[in-house]
Amino acid sequence: xxxxxxxxxxxxxxxxxxxxxxxxxNAMDGLKAAGFSESEYEILTGTPYxxxxxxxxxxxxxxxxxxxxxxxxxxxxGLVLTVGTQLSFPLVTGGKPILSIPPMAIVxxxxxxxxxxxxxxxxxxxxxxLPRTFMxxxxxxxxxxxxxxxVTGEAGKMxxxxxxLKAAGAEEVKRGWEKG
Amino acid sequence: MQEHIQLTQKEINRxxxxxxxxxxKWWLPAVLVLLVVFLIGAAAFGYLLNKGLGVTGxxxxxxxxxxxxxxxxxxxxxxxxxxxxxxxxxxxxxxxxPVTRAAxxxxxxxxxxxxxxAPLVHEGRPWRAGFPIPxxxxxxxxxxxxxxxxxxxxxxxxxxxxxxxxxxLFIYVALIPDLAILRDRLSGWKSGFYSVLSLGWRGSPRQWxxxxxxxxxxxALVLPVFVSVHSIVSWDFAVNIxxxxxxxxxxxxxxxxxxxxxxxxxxxxxxxxxxxLWGWDRxxxxxHFDAIGRLLIVVGTxxxxxxxxxxxxxxxTLEGPELAMRDLQVFQYPWSILFVVFLITAFFFPVPMWxxxxxxxxxxxxxxxxxxxxxxxxxERFIIIIPGLLRRQPLVFxxxxxxxxxxxxxxxxxTFAWVLLGLLIFARIFPLxxxxxxxxxxxxxxxxxxxxxxxxxxxxx
Numbered sequence: 173x174x175x176x177x178x179x180x181x182x183x184x185x186x187x188x189x190x191x192x193x194x195x196x197x198n199a200m201d202g203l204k205a206a207g208f209s210e211s212e213y214e215i216l217t218g219t220p221y222x223x224x225x226x227x228x229x230x231x232x233x234x235x236x237x238x239x240x241x242x243x244x245x246x247x248x249x250g251l252v253l254t255v256g257t258q259l260s261f262p263l264v265t266g267g268k269p270i271l272s273i274p275p276m277a278i279v280x281x282x283x284x285x286x287x288x289x290x291x292x293x294x295x296x297x298x299x300x301x302l303p304r305t306f307m308x309x310x311x312x313x314x315x316x317x318x319x320x321x322x323v324t325g326e327a328g329k330m331x332x333x334x335x336x337l338k339a340a341g342a343e344e345v346k347r348g349w350e351k352g
Numbered sequence: 353m354q355e356h357i358q359l360t361q362k363e364i365n366r367x368x369x370x371x372x373x374x375x376x377k378w379w380l381p382a383v384l385v386l387l388v389v390f391l392i393g394a395a396a397f398g399y400l401l402n403k404g405l406g407v408t409g410x411x412x413x414x415x416x417x418x419x420x421x422x423x424x425x426x427x428x429x430x431x432x433x434x435x436x437x438x439x440x441x442x443x444x445x446x447x448x449x450p451v452t453r454a455a456x457x458x459x460x461x462x463x464x465x466x467x468x469x470a471p472l473v474h475e476g477r478p479w480r481a482g483f484p485i486p487x488x489x490x491x492x493x494x495x496x497x498x499x500x501x502x503x504x505x506x507x508x509x510x511x512x513x514x515x516x517x518x519x520x521l522f523i524y525v526a527l528i529p530d531l532a533i534l535r536d537r538l539s540g541w542k543s544g545f546y547s548v549l550s551l552g553w554r555g556s557p558r559q560w561x562x563x564x565x566x567x568x569x570x571x572a573l574v575l576p577v578f579v580s581v582h583s584i585v586s587w588d589f590a591v592n593i594x595x596x597x598x599x600x601x602x603x604x605x606x607x608x609x610x611x612x613x614x615x616x617x618x619x620x621x622x623x624x625x626x627x628x629l630w631g632w633d634r635x636x637x638x639x640h641f642d643a644i645g646r647l648l649i650v651v652g653t654x655x656x657x658x659x660x661x662x663x664x665x666x667x668x669t670l671e672g673p674e675l676a677m678r679d680l681q682v683f684q685y686p687w688s689i690l691f692v693v694f695l696i697t698a699f700f701f702p703v704p705m706w707x708x709x710x711x712x713x714x715x716x717x718x719x720x721x722x723x724x725x726x727x728x729x730x731x732e733r734f735i736i737i738i739p740g741l742l743r744r745q746p747l748v749f750x751x752x753x754x755x756x757x758x759x760x761x762x763x764x765x766x767t768f769a770w771v772l773l774g775l776l777i778f779a780r781i782f783p784l785x786x787x788x789x790x791x792x793x794x795x796x797x798x799x800x801x802x803x804x805x806x807x808x809x810x811x812x813x
Binding site: 239 | 365569
C-alpha cells in the first residue's frame with residue numbers, strides 16, 4: 173500500500189512543541205496562512221487555558237442534550253418500575269393504596285436523576301471524542317507544560333506544516349501517524 | 353487567597369504524583385494495620401452470620417443499635433464530597449482546587465461504609481431474606497414477588513445507589529486528564545494501565561471545554577441527589593409513627609445540615625492529614641484552612657439552630673412520648689453524660705474556636721476541632737436512635753436498655769478502617785489532589801501591585 177492510496181496509513185501527523193503561549197499561537201496563525209483548515213490542526217496542552225488563548229475556534233458541543241434525554245429515560249424507567257411492580261404484586265400494606273404517589277415520586281425522582289447523570293457521563297466521553305485508540309503525533313512533555321501544535325493530513329502536506337511549525341519557533345518537531 | 357505561590361507544571365507533577373510514583377515509608381504499615389482491623393470486623397460479621405443477632409446487644413425494644421448509628425454517620429460524612437466539590441465548583445470558589453477530589457473520594461468510601469454498616473448486615477441472616485438485597489431489586493420473577501416501594505427501605509437504596517454511582521463517575525471523569533499525566537510519566541504495564549483508563553486523552557481545547565462543562569453540569573445534577581439522600585435517610589425514622597420521638601417534619605433538613613456539618617469537618621480533617629502525611633503544604637495553605645473554617649462556622653451554627661428547633665418544638669407540644677424521650681436524653685444516666693459530651697464536642701467547643709483566626713489557620717487546631725465535631729455527630733445519632741427506641745413511658749410493654757456487644761463494636765471499627773484504607777489505597781493509585789485543577793489555577797494567577805502593596809490575584813473567565 174502506498175502512502176497516498178487512501179488506506180489506513182494515508183494520513184500523517186506532525187507536532188511542534190512550544191514553551192511559550194505566544195509562539196504556539198503564532199504557529200496556529202502560520203498554519204492558517206499556509207492554507208491548512210482548522211480541522212487539520214489543533215493545540216494540545218497539559219492544562220486548561222482560557223478559550224481563544226491560541227486563537228483557536230471555540231469548540232461546539234451538544235452535551236446539554238444528553239442530561240435531558242437521560243432524565244426523560246430515567247423518569248420513564250422509574251414510572252414503569254413503580255407502577256408495574258405494584259400492579260404485578262398488589263399486596264395492600266398498612267391500608268395504603270396500591271399506587272401510592274408519594275413513595276412512587278421518590279423512586280421516580282431518583283430514577284430521573286440517575287438517568288440524567290448516566291447520560292451526561294456518556295455525553296462527556298462521546299463529545300470529548302473519547303476513547304481515542306490512535307494517539308497520532310504526541311509528546312509526553314505536553315503534560316509537563318509544553319504546548320503542542322499537532323497537524324494531521326495527507327502525507328504531502330507534512331512538509332509545509334513542518335516549515336510553519338519551525339518558523340514559529342518550535343523547540344522540537346516530531347512526526348507521528350494517524351489512521352486513514 | 354492572599355498568598356502567591358507560582359509553580360511550574362513539572363513541579364506540580366513531581367509534588368502531587370509523589371504518592372503514586374513512590375510508596376511513602378509509612379504507607380504499607382498503615383495499610384496493614386487498617387487491613388487487620390477491617391478483617392477482624394469481617395470475621396465478627398462472619399460470627400454474626402453463623403450465630404444470629406443474639407450475639408449483638410440488640411433486643412426489644414432497641415432493634416436498631418450502633419449499626420444504624422454508623423449507617424447514618426457515614427451517610428453524613430458522604431455529604432462532604434458534594435458540599436465541597438459541587439457547591440464550590442458552581443460558585444467558582446478558588447480554594448476548592450486542592451480539596452475537591454479528596455472530598456469526592458471520601459464520599460464514595462463513606463457511602464460504601466454506610467452500606468457495610470447496616471443494610472447488608474442488620475438483618476443478621478441475610479440469606480433468609482435472599483441475599484443480598486431482595487427488597488430492592490425486582491429479581492424473583494418466578495414467584496411474581498416484587499419490591500414494595502411503599503417501604504422506606506426501598507427509597508433508601510434507590511437514593512444511596514444513585515448517589516454512589518454519580519459520585520464514582522464524577523470522580524472518574526475528573527480523573528481522566530490526571531490519568532493521562534500518569535500515562536506519560538510511567539512505562540511498561542503501569543503506563544498501559546493508565547493508558548486504558550485515560551481513554552487516549554490528549555488535552556485538546558475541545559476536551560478541556562468538555563471537562564469544564566462536565567464539572568458544572570455534574571455538580572448541578574448531583575446536588576439534588578445529595579439533598580434527597582439524607583432526606584430519605586431521615587424518613588427511615590420520621591415516617592415511623594411507632595417511635596414517637598422520631599416522627600418529626602423537620603427531620604429531613606435537620607439531617608441534611610447535620611450531614612454537611614460532619615462532612616465538611618471530615619474534609620478538613622483529611623486536608624490536615626494530606627499535609628502531614630504527604631507534605632502538600634504548598635498546595636493546602638493556611639488560607640485554605642481559614643476558608644473551610646469560616647464555612648464550618650456557618651454550617652455548624654445553622655446545624656445548631658435546627659437542633660434547637662427540633663428539640664424545642666418537640667417539647668412545646670407537651671406530649672407524653674416526646675417528654676419521656678427528652679427526659680431520657682437529657683436527665684437519665686448514661687444518656688445525660690453522652691448528651692453533654694455531644695453538645696460540647698459538636699458545637700460549644702469547635703465553633704467558638706473557629707471564630708479565632710489563629711485556630712482556623714493552625715493545622716493542629718483544625719485537626720482537633722474537626723475531629724471533635726465528628727465525635728459529637730456520632731454521639732448525636734446515638735442519642736437520637738437509642739433513646740428514641742427505648743420509649744420508657746406508661747403502657748409500653750418492653751422496658752429495656754442497650755449495650756453494644758463486642759461484635760457490634762468490631763464491625764463499626766471495621767467501617768472506620770475501611771474508609772481510611774480506601775483513602776490510602778486510592779492515594780497510592782491515583783492523585784488525591786487534581787493536578788489539572790491546580791495547574792489551571794496557576795495559569796490564571798498573578799501578583800498585582802496596588803500602591804505599595806503586592807496582592808495575589810486570580811483571573812478566571
